[in-house]
Structure formats: C-alpha cells, structure tokens
Amino acid sequence: MSGHNIEQKQLKYFKLMDDLKEQILKGDIKAGDKLPSENELSVAYQVSRQTVRKALSILENAGYIFAQHGRGTFCSEMVHRSRNSRNIAVVTTYLSDYIFPRVIDGIDTALARDGYSIILKNTHNSRSREAKCLEELLQKDIEGIIIEPSKSQIYCKHMNLYQKLEDYNIPYVFIQGCFSKMSHKPQVLMDDEKGGYTITRYLLDIGHKNIVGVFKADDMQGQNRHKGYVMALQEVGMMYDPDSVIWFHTEDRKVHPYDAIMQMMNEHKKMDAVVCYNDEIALQVIRALRDAGRKVPEDISVTGYDNSYMAVSDDFRLTTIVHPQEKLGEMAAELLLKILQEGEDAVAEKRIMIEPKLVIGNSCKERR
Amino acid sequence: MSGHNIEQKQLKYFKLMDDLKEQILKGDIKAGDKLPSENELSVAYQVSRQTVRKALSILENAGYIFAQHGRGTFCSEMVHRSRNSRNIAVVTTYLSDYIFPRVIDGIDTALARDGYSIILKNTHNSRSREAKCLEELLQKDIEGIIIEPSKSQIYCKHMNLYQKLEDYNIPYVFIQGCFSKMSHKPQVLMDDEKGGYTITRYLLDIGHKNIVGVFKADDMQGQNRHKGYVMALQEVGMMYDPDSVIWFHTEDRKVHPYDAIMQMMNEHKKMDAVVCYNDEIALQVIRALRDAGRKVPEDISVTGYDNSYMAVSDDFRLTTIVHPQEKLGEMAAELLLKILQEGEDAVAEKRIMIEPKLVIGNSCKERR
C-alpha cells in the first residue's frame, strides 16, 4: 500500500538482513556455515542486538538460516530443500486407464507406510499438459515426483523444467518409460524389448510365419516392444517386413488399429498372427478380425500385453505379458523414498528393470 | 531435540499467540475483523508490548493476520479459505476398485479446469485409517475435501475430526455415501434406494417370485439398495423374507456371498432370481450358481449394479444399474468448487441425487 518497498535499506534491520542474504546467495556464506553471533553482528553493524535478532528472524523464517540454542546461527543446507510436506507428486498419462489404478495403488501402499501423501496429476498424454503439470508442481510443497512421461518417444521440449526440479532438489523417478536423454535418471520400467521378444518368439515357436505387429508410435513402450518383435524375427532368420507393422498414435484418428487391420484384410495380406501393443488393442484387433469373418485363434492368433482385466473373460483368455502393476508402483515409491533418504548419488540401483512373464491363454493356436 | 514442544504454554508470547489463533479458527475473530491494539493486548494479557508484537509477528508470518501501519492489525481473509494452495484432497475407500479410477478421473477433469490438484488418500474402508487420513490432511495445505466415507452405515466415532474441518473452514463433500448424522452436509450420491427398487421391480415385472438379495452390510449403499428391494416387494404385495437376504461385510471371511449362495442351494431354498449389491458380487453369485449346476439366466436370473467393465464381456451382458462414474466425480468437484467460491450457506442444492438407470443385458430371463 504505502511505498515502504522503496529505500527500505535505510532501515538498519533490513540492511543487515539484505547483507546476509546476499552473502548466502553469493556463496560467501555456505550451507552449514556458522554465522557471526548476534553480539558480534550487533557490534559489527553498530546496531542493537534486538535489531540483529529481527534481521535474523526474517532470514530464519524464509528458510535461509536456522538458529540453535546455545550453539549459534547457521546457514541452511538447501535454501530450497522443501520442508516436511510429506507430499509426493504422481504424474501419469491417464487416470482411468486400465492399468494405472493399480500402479497408483502400489505407490500409495509404499508411501502410506512412511506417512506420505500423493498429489495426483495427469497429462492425458500431452506434452504441453505435462509441462503445465510440472510448472504447477514446482509451486507446491512436494518432496519428490513419480512421473510417467507423456509420449516418451518424442524429444522433450521442456528439459528446462526437469532442470528446475534438480535446482530445487526435488528428486524424480520415471515409471513405464523414460526420455532417451534421461536414461541415467532413476526409473522403474518393464523390459519391454524383452517382452516384445518373448511374445513374438512364442508365436514363432508354435509355428507362425506371418506375424503382423500393431504398436504405439509415440511412447518408449511401443518402440521397445517393436524392437523385441524385430529381434525375435531376425533370430529365427525371418525377414522384417515394415508393411507388416501398423503404427498408431493415441489421439490419431487417421490410423485406427481396427481400420488398419480391416484394410490389411481387404488387401489380402498374408497373416497368421498379430502381436499387439496391449490388451486393449488386442481386443480391437480381434473384433476387426471377427468382423472380417476370421476366427481367433483358429484362423489367426492374437496376443496382448499387460494381462489386464480385459485379458480374461469367462471363456476367453488372451495370451499376454504380465504387467506387475502394484509391484511396479511400489518399487518406484520405494526407490524414491530411498533417494530422499540417502541422496540420489548414494543409491546404487537407480534403473530397475522388471522381467516380463508370458501368460498363455487361448487366443493363440499352434500351426501345422 | 529438547522438550520444548511440551508446556510451551508457559511462555507468554506462545500463550497469547495460541489464544488468538484459536479465536480466529473458531470464528470469534472473523476475516477482516480488527484485533485489539498492541497496547490493549499488552494490558489485557499483562505482558509487555514487545511480547505482544512477538506473538502477532508469528501469526502474521503464518498468514493469519496482517498489520497496517497506523490503522491496526486485522484478521486475514485467507485463513478461512486456506491460502492459495489449490489443493483438494480426495479420500476414497479403495483406489483400484473397479469404479474409483473413473470417479477420480471425473474429479480431476473438473478440478484441472480451475488449476486445482488432487491429493489422494485411501482408507481401505477402515474407520481408523479414515481418521488417520483426516488427521494427516488437517496438517496439509488443502482448500477442501471430497470424501467417500468408510463403512458409512456404522456410527462415526471421529465426528470431532469433521468438526475440526469446520473449525478450520475446510469444506467437504461426501460421495457415494454419507453418515446418517451428516445428511445435511454437501453430498453427491446415487439414489440407491430407487436403484434397488428399479432393478427389483424389473425382476418382478418379468415374472419372478422368489428373489434373493445379496447386500453389503457396512455401507449406506448396501442399506439403501436393500430398502429399495424391500419397497419393490411390498409394492406388489409380496412378503419380505429376511431369510432371502444375504448380508456380507467386506473383510468378513465368515459370510462370503459365494458360500452363502451355495448353502442356500444345499438347503433347497426357492430362488428364481438374485439381486446383487454390485457387478462384482453378481459374478461371484453366478459362479456359485453355475458350480451348483444352475444356468443363468435360464434357471435363475441375476442382476448387478454399477454397470462396470465386469458387466460386459463378449457374449454375456449383466442386467445392471448405470453408475455414472466420471459424472459423479465431476459433479462432486463442481459442488465443492461452488462452495469454495460462494460459501456453503449460499449454495442451494447441497444434496445431489443421481437418478439410477436400468441397463438390460442377458443375465435375466422372463418367467412363465
């Protein structure tokens, strides 16, 4: 209201406070350093001890310093080391996606043990929303972040936000996927390459020759499952045919797996099995195949991924890969807690890979 | 370190500070009110003006009050609407339950529009954990709570915590259920009584005579769906038979719906339809009936509730009641936002009842 923000430096306590703050920010006074005693300061600055105390109390309140009875006043370790908020942010792409609830449940289980709470954010798999989330979270009192990157395959334009997290000393753990430039950061993910390999190899082993792949283009998982698919084909000496792979984007209306399969059928493409990105896609593919008059698994085998509730219904069980959802969440939370306690550098195993496990249902049939 | 958190009340500035804080939180001092002047307080509390200033400075720093040079000291507007945390807590019973992800998604959709974040808590449907959650949340910087009460049918032992929420002016909205003593508080729920009535009436209308009910005993939903079930029976002049109703508790291993149905079959109880608490239970009941050699719906009709993913599989579709999950979450969030903006008393429609809608599948068959 009144112009008291101008020339406050004439106030003795303000000048002293400002002086000390500058020394701390410039690094002349480092973290843990002991400040001159109140009496020393009162002599040095020619002010009363009360005035010194007023200046110190402002700095203490702002978190720059802390006083210890009988010992002295010290510079805080981290100006930004967030206080005891006991909040951990969890950023996912979708909330009601068929696997996330259980992942979040796992995270919650691990965090609740230590009295932490979850601040939930979701990005709808949009990069700009992810940036917005991170910006909002930087304003909040959180101790760490567990994040599933959106469209992890695409180059990340907002690296600066992750840099800011580091500056503020807010550790983060990636789940499900990770930007390629950040593969050294803490992360918990499935070995999707091996998963894609395992399930493709299974199809090859039971005699399939023309295996179509349907993969999501815009995240790491899709890329890696595809890599495994290629690896399995090459291992048995089979040619990799790019035309046998359907790439789709989440929001993309142009390439819908259902339509893409339909088109392949119309083109009379050879096909005796379809490896799908996940269970949801597998069901779409099966619907397309059935609508085109093919039987699964008699005519064409189909595999899923994630072993979600979709994989199991009364008489039909998808052959798929186990996704240990709660476990993954729990492991990510435990990794983050460990980093919070011991520091990121002290934690040896920062990259946790979960081994994929094949679940054989009745959506595939042996050939010949 | 030192026991300075005990009996701090002997410190004069602390006592004064605490006194004032309580008056503010209790509402004796309202937002915008002018506090007694420093000199008045120093006389009233028999302490020096410096001590008064120390107490006031703490409150000012914490955001409870603000001082204006030459005018006086005033109670902040924001204490009641806790500062600008933009955090809303969401407390549910379970996280990965088959309907919650979508409810939370709906809440998030509405809150994200206004830049709010969700702090997620879950109680595992335990009353003591609910109390713990609320205690933890009282420590946090939240503007409001959306809560699904745990075991809403049982009397609530921690009313004092809800009272504290009121003291702190943290508004809360119940979803799914509500403690009976708090039916005047804001809430968004399904009209479960009508739902139970609708689905039972449907079974009666297609000619069923011996309708068994399976209901959850420890929440309001179970009670209300049961009420509707009774109402439908009585409306058509049918006797209500308590022995035709199976009551179960979530954690209770003693009464499991599957076993209870099995036992009824062994006792050769007359039964041509089963009204179930929800889809999950319906599937258990169907499994029990099939294991006992009965066909659904040919021999016995079965209904669910919630219209979850479980209700639909390739060839089998449960007759059930629509649970508008996202919508419910969105409505609850919007109600809370309205209360935050306009105050609880200004909001006319504090109790929102969602009309149940019947979804007819192929799990029921007309009799005679």
Add this chain to the structure above:
DNA sequence: CCGTATTTGTTCGTATGTATT
C-alpha cells in the same frame, strides 16, 4: 486543513533463563 490521539514500525537498553561446549 489542522492538530491530536491512536496505532503500528523501528531501535535501543537491560535482565534473566536455558542449552551447548
């Protein structure tokens, strides 16, 4: 508009208590 009383803001001095070294 002036003057006075009120109220908060700043500063100094002093004394006593309590924790640490």
Add this chain to the structure above:
DNA sequence: CAATACATACGAACAAATACG
C-alpha cells in the same frame, strides 16, 4: 563449572501512518 550463545521478557523512546473531531 564457566564461558558462550541463543531465547524470552520488560521498559522506553521516537517515527510514521492513520483516524477523527
């Protein structure tokens, strides 16, 4: 035990902003 350093408390004075007759 003594010295040091922070914590609490009181008293006093003056400055600056505001309210009010």
